[in-house]
Amino acid sequence: MKCPKCARPVDHEAESCYSCGYSELEAATRHGANIVSLNRVHDAAYCLRKQERDDLNDTLDQLEMLFPQMLFCAYLGTLPEGLSLSELGFWLLNHGQVRGAEYARPNENAILVVMDMNSKQIGVSLGYFAETIIGEEDAYRALLFARPNLLNAEYGEAISLIFTRLGRTLKRKGKKLRKLTHEELKKQTSGNWGNVLDIPPHLAPKLPGMDESSRLKSA
Amino acid sequence: MRLFPTLLILTVAPGLVLAAKVEMPAWSEASDAGSYHLGGGLWPGGLVPEAPEEETETELADAAKENAPAKFYGPQGAVDGETPETELAATSRGGAEGEVGAVEEVIEEEPVPEPLPALEGDLADLYFEHPPIEFLLDPQRLLTEQKSNDIKRFLEFHSDEAEFNIYVMVLGETQTIPKDVNLRELHHEWFSENPTVLMVYYREQPEMTELVVNDSVRTSLPKSVFERIRQNCLREGAATDDAPDQVEKMAIELSIQLYWLGRLLEHENKDERERVAETSLQDLPASADAPELLREYAPGIFLSESKATVSLLVVGVVALGTLVVVGLTGWMIFWWRDRNNLAGRPLIFPNFEIVSRLGGEFSGGTYIGMSFDIGEGSS
Numbered sequence: 012m013k014c015p016k017c018a019r020p021v022d023h024e025a026e027s028c029y030s031c032g033y034s035e036l037e038a039a040t041r042h043g044a045n046i047v048s049l050n051r052v053h054d055a056a057y058c059l060r061k062q063e064r065d066d067l068n069d070t071l072d073q074l075e076m077l078f079p080q081m082l083f084c085a086y087l088g089t090l091p092e093g094l095s096l097s098e099l100g101f102w103l104l105n106h107g108q109v110r111g112a113e114y115a116r117p118n119e120n121a122i123l124v125v126m127d128m129n130s131k132q133i134g135v136s137l138g139y140f141a142e143t144i145i146g147e148e149d150a151y152r153a154l155l156f157a158r159p160n161l162l163n164a165e166y167g168e169a170i171s172l173i174f175t176r177l178g179r180t181l182k183r184k185g186k187k188l189r190k191l192t193h194e195e196l197k198k199q200t201s202g203n204w205g206n207v208l209d210i211p212p213h214l215a216p217k218l219p220g221m222d223e224s225s226r227l228k229s230a
Numbered sequence: 231m232r233l234f235p236t237l238l239i240l241t242v243a244p245g246l247v248l249a250a251k252v253e254m255p256a257w258s259e260a261s262d263a264g265s266y267h268l269g270g271g272l273w274p275g276g277l278v279p280e281a282p283e284e285e286t287e288t289e290l291a292d293a294a295k296e297n298a299p300a301k302f303y304g305p306q307g308a309v310d311g312e313t314p315e316t317e318l319a320a321t322s323r324g325g326a327e328g329e330v331g332a333v334e335e336v337i338e339e340e341p342v343p344e345p346l347p348a349l350e351g352d353l354a355d356l357y358f359e360h361p362p363i364e365f366l367l368d369p370q371r372l373l374t375e376q377k378s379n380d381i382k383r384f385l386e387f388h389s390d391e392a393e394f395n396i397y398v399m400v401l402g403e404t405q406t407i408p409k410d411v412n413l414r415e416l417h418h419e420w421f422s423e424n425p426t427v428l429m430v431y432y433r434e435q436p437e438m439t440e441l442v443v444n445d446s447v448r449t450s451l452p453k454s455v456f457e458r459i460r461q462n463c464l465r466e467g468a469a470t471d472d473a474p475d476q477v478e479k480m481a482i483e484l485s486i487q488l489y490w491l492g493r494l495l496e497h498e499n500k501d502e503r504e505r506v507a508e509t510s511l512q513d514l515p516a517s518a519d520a521p522e523l524l525r526e527y528a529p530g531i532f533l534s535e536s537k538a539t540v541s542l543l544v545v546g547v548v549a550l551g552t553l554v555v556v557g558l559t560g561w562m563i564f565w566w567r568d569r570n571n572l573a574g575r576p577l578i579f580p581n582f583e584i585v586s587r588l589g590g591e592f593s594g595g596t597y598i599g600m601s602f603d604i605g606e607g608s609s
Contacts, residue, residue: 012587015595023587023594035589073572080579097597104593118592119584134599139584142596150598161602169602178572185577 012142015097038102042094049107052170055088056128063167070171074178075116081141081181082116084109085124085170100125100136122177124170133161135173144188149180346370346402357399358411361420365389366477368400372433377474381481388481394488395426398481400473403433417442425492429463429484436467436476441484450495459487 014021014028015038027034052059052067059067071083086103090096103125104118119138122145126133135150153176160169347353356369365385366378373381381398389395407413407430417428421444428442441460448456466483467476587594 012594012596014588015597021588021595024585025587026589028588033588035591070572077572077574077576078579079576096599097595100597101588101590101593101595105590121592130601131603132599132601134597136593137596137598138593139586139590140579140582142594143582144579147596147598151600154598154600158600158602162604175572182574182577185579188580 013097015101016095018097035101035105038098039106042098042102043106046106046108047103049084049086049103049109051084051109051111053084053086053088055086056126058087058128058164059167063165067167067171067174070174074174077178078181078185080115080120082109082112082118082121082138083174084112084121085126085174087126087128087166087170089129090127096125096127096130096132096134097136099127100134104136104138122174124173126166126170133157133169133173135177144184145177145180150177153177153180346404349401349405349408354408354411357401358408358416362397362399365396366398366400368398370400370402372400372402373474373477377478381474381478384478384481384485388485388488392485392488393425393492395421395424396481396484396488397421397426397428398477399428399430400477401430401432403435403438405432413440413442414445418445427484427488429480431477431480433473434471434476436464436480439464439467439480447491447495451491455491455494459484459491462487 012021012023013019014031014033016033017028017031019028019030021028027037051071052064054064067085074081074083084107086099088099090099100123104121104123107118109116109118109121117138117140120140121136121138122141123136123138124133125136133154135145135154137145137150153173156176157169157172160166160172349357353369357367364382365388366373366382368378371378385396385398401407413428413430417426420426421428425444425447430440430442432438439460441456441463443456463480463483467480469479470476
């Protein structure tokens with residue numbers, strides 16, 4: 012996990028970024044603390060044709076049928092200077108309200124695809140629940156999968172492909188999770204953060220009588 | 231007083247001596263003088279100083295040339311009851327030229343062989359009374375001994391290796407098969423159990439050679455096949471003038487032809503037989519092209535080669551097909567797994583314990599981005 016503003020690693024329980032001090036409060040201060048209403052496919056940049064939008068909605072319908080807990084939404088806009096997509100995704104997931112989303116699809120289960128037509132950037136913002144299922148590598152592969160369509164300005168199809176690939180990941184991970192026992196699941200969901208800061212272990216000298224795990228703990 | 235008689239004797243005696251004549255014996259006939267050889271023939275004529283007159287020798291040499299006998303291929307040594315068949319007589323022309331003791335030329339002087347007797351009586355029995363023990367039947371010893379042995383060894387080797395046995399019967403060029411002898415019946419009587427070819431060869435007359443094969447073999451194949459085999463054998467035999475060489479070459483050629491004949495018989499079928507019957511006899515080379523010759527008749531003979539080619543082709547096709555199938559299967563599996571299938575039963579995830587981060591209620595700011603601007607990478 013990284014800070015949406017400075018992209019530095021942050022702890023999973025950090026109240027603010029250790030590096031830049033960024034938090035939801037700062038985001039609310041800058042972009043507003045109110046709740047905004049969003050469409051499931053919010054095309055603020057008006058770059059999607061009706062056909063593309065319809066096709067994308069069909070894909071999202073299928074995904075929502077397959078994953079009743081998950082929320083799939085997309086935001087396409089032209090961002091002003093000084094606003095990054097990561098910050099926008101962070102703010103939208105915490106302050107946005109997707110129209111038509113039932114109570115069973117809270118924002119923490121959301122997979123939000125954000126795209127900036129100015130900077131030609133596209134990204135995926137994940138809620139807390141979604142990030143436990145979809146890893147960064149899976150999301151990046153989904154983005155790469157749609158890159159040819161993005162280069163050809165086929166944005167609707169590209170976003171559809173991204174959601175489809177993420178849906179495959181959800182399906183695969185969901186099947187694995189269903190096979191886990193309760194203890195394994197609890198262990199995986201609660202204590203599977205590992206080295207959340209992505210900091211390599213300190214190379215402390217190995218003392219006699221100390222095994223590798225204790226050496227790493229001491230480090 | 232004594233001097234006078236002495237002088238008289240010395241004067242008259244020589245005259246008396248010179249006047250005296252010696253009576254020499256006279257030849258009873260004048261012609262015997264020329265036929266006498268000094269030395270009794272123990273020495274070559276050139277070594278004898280008193281050689282006969284040139285005119286007589288020339289006449290003898292011409293007569294010897296005119297009476298030169300036909301080539302004789304019989305045994306060289308003397309046989310009991312026979313006269314030596316070759317005799318060397320030397321005549322010297324050096325004597326006439328004044329070089330005493332020099333042998334310049336030796337003229338081969340062979341006796342004129344007696345005309346071959348007709349095949350009848352005991353001689354006919356030697357040929358036709360009993361089945362031959364050896365593969366070469368030459369009771370008259372018309373071939374040289376060395377060549378006969380060579381041919382026998384070859385025929386024995388052939389009989390060990392080949393399906394068909396070859397028996398060669400050597401007759402004189404003037405001899406004929408007796409009328410009461412039927413070679414086919416004889417062949418049937420002798421060789422009905424084993425496939426055998428009886429080759430009747432007439433000395434120095436290869437064109438008269440007869441080939442007799444088993445009835446079963448003869449009826450199973452068109453006549454043109456055997457005619458072609460015979461033509462090839464005759465062609466080989468005509469390549470030389472010596473009877474032993476002719477027999478040897480024809481036997482070798484017949485051996486080769488019989489090898490292909492054996493393969494032809496193995497693959498003979500009705501369709502091929504009809505096709506062969508329609509094929510006209512053509513003048514084709516002999517053994518060197520025997521496979522080509524029989525390829526025309528029986529392509530099935532070469533089925534092994536074509537089978538090998540076909541099998542290689544089949545293996546290649548099967549291998550290629552297998553690769554295609556495997557590749558297609560892999561592609562299908564990959565496509566099946568990679569397809570964007572969103573159908574299926576709804577999937578419910580278990581509830582996780584959520585811990586907020588950076589003060590966010592629903593999201594902690596997890597973001598994965600990428601640039602799709604040309605020339606830029608991901609962020």
